[in-house]
Amino acid sequence: MIKVLFFAFLKEAAGRESMEVEMSGETLADLKKKLSQEYRIENLETVMAAVNEEFAPDDTVLEEGDTVAFIPPVSGG
Amino acid sequence: MIKVLFFAFLKEAAGRESMEVEMSGETLADLKKKLSQEYRIENLETVMAAVNEEFAPDDTVLEEGDTVAFIPPVSGG
Amino acid sequence: MNYEITRDKIDIQDVIDKVISRNAGAITTFIGTVRELTHGKKTLHLFYESYEAMAVKKLEEIGREISERWPDAKTAITHRIGKLEITDTAVVIAVSTPHRDDAYKANRYAIERIKEIVPIWKKEYWDDGEEWIGNQKETVAYPDGRPEENELND
Amino acid sequence: MNYEITRDKIDIQDVIDKVISRNAGAITTFIGTVRELTHGKKTLHLFYESYEAMAVKKLEEIGREISERWPDAKTAITHRIGKLEITDTAVVIAVSTPHRDDAYKANRYAIERIKEIVPIWKKEYWDDGEEWIGNQKETVAYPDGRPEENELND
Numbered sequence: 001m002i003k004v005l006f007f008a009f010l011k012e013a014a015g016r017e018s019m020e021v022e023m024s025g026e027t028l029a030d031l032k033k034k035l036s037q038e039y040r041i042e043n044l045e046t047v048m049a050a051v052n053e054e055f056a057p058d059d060t061v062l063e064e065g066d067t068v069a070f071i072p073p074v075s076g077g
Numbered sequence: 078m079i080k081v082l083f084f085a086f087l088k089e090a091a092g093r094e095s096m097e098v099e100m101s102g103e104t105l106a107d108l109k110k111k112l113s114q115e116y117r118i119e120n121l122e123t124v125m126a127a128v129n130e131e132f133a134p135d136d137t138v139l140e141e142g143d144t145v146a147f148i149p150p151v152s153g154g
Numbered sequence: 155m156n157y158e159i160t161r162d163k164i165d166i167q168d169v170i171d172k173v174i175s176r177n178a179g180a181i182t183t184f185i186g187t188v189r190e191l192t193h194g195k196k197t198l199h200l201f202y203e204s205y206e207a208m209a210v211k212k213l214e215e216i217g218r219e220i221s222e223r224w225p226d227a228k229t230a231i232t233h234r235i236g237k238l239e240i241t242d243t244a245v246v247i248a249v250s251t252p253h254r255d256d257a258y259k260a261n262r263y264a265i266e267r268i269k270e271i272v273p274i275w276k277k278e279y280w281d282d283g284e285e286w287i288g289n290q291k292e293t294v295a296y297p298d299g300r301p302e303e304n305e306l307n308d
Numbered sequence: 309m310n311y312e313i314t315r316d317k318i319d320i321q322d323v324i325d326k327v328i329s330r331n332a333g334a335i336t337t338f339i340g341t342v343r344e345l346t347h348g349k350k351t352l353h354l355f356y357e358s359y360e361a362m363a364v365k366k367l368e369e370i371g372r373e374i375s376e377r378w379p380d381a382k383t384a385i386t387h388r389i390g391k392l393e394i395t396d397t398a399v400v401i402a403v404s405t406p407h408r409d410d411a412y413k414a415n416r417y418a419i420e421r422i423k424e425i426v427p428i429w430k431k432e433y434w435d436d437g438e439e440w441i442g443n444q445k446e447t448v449a450y451p452d453g454r455p456e457e458n459e460l461n462d
Binding site: 005007008009012050053054055069071072073074075076077 | 186202203204205207208209211233244245265268269270271272273274275276277286287288
């Protein structure tokens, strides 16, 4: 199980702030594809992601228990 | 009568923080010479001066009632 | 805790107190406040959201980056989230260093990095709508380099 | 009174409050604190003296110079005089502007100008003596241009 977090406009677009996805041994790119195909959550291709609170590239292999957060362009400060 | 103010190291060198000098129609340069000759207050040549709280050049003509302050290099902040 | 995300009003002096040092001759602070007008449009209020656990880690990372570049610097950053009104303080950055040139530069470095890597998002509310600030048009990937000049001035 | 000379401890928030504005997105402060070590020499405490009436006028003049260069800026400066201990605050400069780049630049401008034109003098006390800081050797006239690089970092 992978925990997925959404923030800001993505949270509104996805209609939820978190979800759990059954997958293991696949990559972040695979997760994005799955979210688009199965949950109709679009526009993730160009959004940065963090795995376990650290920015991670698309080829990162996800393991059971990982937390993936999609990070829209930040606007703090 | 001209009022003269000394600050910082000049105050210590002059042994006083203010004095009054009888002069009128003469320049700041004349005042410096007078302080050096009559009062042995040295080292005024290269020190900036303010007349009535505004920086003023050596050729400023002093008038009765003016306040002259000698301003050593500042070190606030 | 020199790096904090809070839902409460920020006490600026508290942030400054964290960086006071016998070796410091200069402390700079940056205080980000909610401005009413942006590009002539009137903001009613703002809402900040964060990925809090990661945001604190990223603030700490900025502190480490500053310590690498300015070894004598002490840094503290507090960012507020939730609803903020006009003139409210959104972020306070305090940096102390022995000499002032470093205090200005390190402080500026911190705010630029916050706008690059810290997962905090701002939503602006106007009379006629609301919008998450950042690039919501999905046309630009997350900037990993220096911010653009116009962002620098925002 | 945005420009003050005081004998009392400076309340930093009070100085900041003077520049808060609905048009401000950024407030920078510079806080000059008494550092223990300068060039490896241990300072015990400092004493600041001022030509108070003129010092206030010169602080006001700096505020006007900032308003000419950064028309939207609001500035407040308080300088403390008298005896100050290590870590005490000698000066607080607060500048608010709509955008942060100006707030940093205008603030830096203010401290450099204070060190050029405001009649305030610092005396340092060490274990083995005391000295008025500045050029007491009478070899250099009052600087009317930009300060030297080494002064910039002091």
